Amino acid sequence: MNDPNGMVFHDGTYHLFYQYYPEAKIWGPMHWGHATSKDMVHWKEQPIALYPDSLGYIFSGSAVVDVNNTSGFGKNGKAPLVAIFTHHNPVLEKQKTGRHEYQSIAYSLDDGVTWTKYNGNPVLPNPGITDFRDPKVRWYEPQKKWIMTLATKDRITFYSSPGLKSWSKESEFGVDAGAHGGVWECPDLLPLTHNGKQVWVLIVNINPGGPNKGSAGQYFLGDFDGKTFTAYSKETKWLDWGADNYAAVTFSNTGNRSLLMGWMSNWQYANQVPTDPWRSANTISRELGLKTVGKELYMTSVPAKELDAIKAAGYSKKNLAVKAPVDLAPKGGNASGLFRLDLKTATANDFELVLSNKEGNELLIGYDKASNQYYIDRTKSGKVDFEAGFGQKHLAPRLSSDTKIALTLIADAASVELFADGGLTVMTDIFFADTPLSGLSIKSAKGIQIEDLQYHALKPSIE
Incomplete structure (x- = not known):
C-alpha cells in the first residue's frame, strides 16, 4: 500500500x-x-x-x-x-x-x-x-x-x-x-x-x-x-x-x-x-x-485521543535523576515492542532514549542541546543495508522556547512516532530490527532531571 x-x-x-x-x-x-x-x-x-x-x-x-x-x-x-x-x-x-x-x-x-x-x-x-x-x-x-x-x-x-x-x-x-x-x-x-x-x-x-x-x-x-x-x-x-x-x-x-x-x-x-x-x-x-x-x-x-483507549499495563516515575543509563523496560519485558512513553524534563538538556535488543540493534531518540535539535538515529537499528540512504541519523529543530521538554513517543514493531513540545516538532521513522526491540533505557551525558515519566504497553490494535 x-x-x-x-x-x-x-x-x-x-x-x-x-x-x-x-x-x-x-x-x-x-x-x-x-x-x-x-x-x-x-x-x-x-x-x-x-x-x-x-x-x-x-x-x-x-x-x-x-x-x-x-x-x-x-x-x-x-x-x-x-x-x-x-x-x-x-x-x-x-x-x-x-x-x-x-x-x-x-x-x-x-x-x-x-x-x-x-x-x-x-x-x-x-x-x-x-x-x-x-x-x-x-x-x-x-x-x-x-x-x-x-x-x-x-x-x-x-x-x-x-x-x-x-x-x-x-x-x-x-x-x-x-x-x-x-x-x-x-x-x-x-x-x-x-x-x-x-x-x-x-x-x-x-x-x-x-x-x-x-x-x-x-x-x-x-x-x-x-x-x-x-x-x-x-x-x-x-x-x-x-x-x-x-x-x-x-x-x-x-x-x-x-x-x-x-x-x-x-x-x-x-x-x-x-x-x-x-x-x-x-x-x-x-x-x-x-x-x-x-x-x-x-x-x-x-x-488522537482515541489512542488512550489501548493503553495497557504501565508504570510512572517522578523526579528521576538520569545520567548513566536508567533501565525503563517494564518488569517482564514488552515483547511486542508496542508502547507509549510520555516524559517531561525539568530543564531542556541533553538526553537519549535507547531502544535495543540482545543482537546489538539500537534505535536512538534524543535531544541535543548544543544544536537545539531532536534526533532519531537508525544507523544501528537492524537491517539497514537494503538501501544506501536508510541507515541515517535524522535531525529536527526544537521550535519551542519553553525551558522544559515534553515528549510523547509511540513505538511499534517497526516504527517510532515522536511528538515533542505539544506537537511543535514531530518525527516519524520506520526501522527493521533483527529481533524485537524489547530493551528501553534513558541516559544523559550531562545529567538531566525527569519530572514525570509514564510508560504504557499498548494493546495490539489489528482485528
Whole structure:
C-alpha cells in the first residue's frame, strides 16, 4: 500500500481508502483498498473499493459526504458518499502527450461498501500538465461550492464546482513558495482556529526534497477567500521532520476536529524495505492545531485521543535523576515492542532514549542541546543495508522556547512516532530490527532531571 485516500467520517465510521496493488509487494496498477474503523485505532479490512478501468489506474484522491445532494447521486433522502480521484492512464503516458492524468468521481449509496463510477468521467480533463493529480475536495460554505485542491507539477491549482461534476479554475499557488526539490503531490486545504481567528492550512507533500531526504510534507498558513490562497509566508514549514510520513492528509466530515494520517514510508526505499508478507503501513491518526512561538505561528500534531483507549499495563516515575543509563523496560519485558512513553524534563538538556535488543540493534531518540535539535538515529537499528540512504541519523529543530521538554513517543514493531513540545516538532521513522526491540533505557551525558515519566504497553490494535 501507499498513500491514504478518500479518508472520510460517515455515520459513526471512519473510512480509510488507500493506494493498493493486490498482486505484489511492489508498486503496480493502483486500486483503492478500503478499511473501516470506529476509533481510527482498530481497523477492519474491507473489499477493494475501486479497480483500474479503461480510463486508467486509480490514483490518489479524497471523499466527501454530499449532504445537500449537489451531485444528484443521492436517492430516497440518502446522502451519497462521493470519491474524487485521479485516473492515471498508462497508455496515454507512453504516448507522452502530457495528458495522462485527469480527475474522475464515483459514488456510494450503501455507506462505502460498493461504488459506482460516474459515466461522465473524467469530470476534470487534463489541460496538458504531466503531473495533474491528487484532488482534495471540501465544501466551502460561505459561497456554497466545492473547492478542489489539486497538485499540478510545481504548484497547487484550486478549482470550484457547484455539484462535483464540472469544475472551474479559480487560482494557483506556490510556484514561488516553499520547497521545490521534487514534484508537488497530495495536497490538503483546511481551516484551523487560533485565538478565535480562522487560519487556513495548505499541506503540500513533496517527493523528493524532504528535510531528511526523499519524501516529506510541508505546509503553509494563510487566508483563503473561496478563490485564492494567500500565504502569510512563502517559507517552508515541515509537517514531520522524520523520513516516513508522506502523502499525509486529513479526514473529511469530522466537524471541528482536524485528523491527519500519512503513509509511513518514503519513496527513497519503499519498494525495498525488508518485510514479508506485508509492505507499508500508515501513521497513527493525529489531531492538528496551531501554536504561537514568539511572533511565529506553527501547526501542531498530537496523537488522537482515541489512542488512550489501548493503553495497557504501565508504570510512572517522578523526579528521576538520569545520567548513566536508567533501565525503563517494564518488569517482564514488552515483547511486542508496542508502547507509549510520555516524559517531561525539568530543564531542556541533553538526553537519549535507547531502544535495543540482545543482537546489538539500537534505535536512538534524543535531544541535543548544543544544536537545539531532536534526533532519531537508525544507523544501528537492524537491517539497514537494503538501501544506501536508510541507515541515517535524522535531525529536527526544537521550535519551542519553553525551558522544559515534553515528549510523547509511540513505538511499534517497526516504527517510532515522536511528538515533542505539544506537537511543535514531530518525527516519524520506520526501522527493521533483527529481533524485537524489547530493551528501553534513558541516559544523559550531562545529567538531566525527569519530572514525570509514564510508560504504557499498548494493546495490539489489528482485528
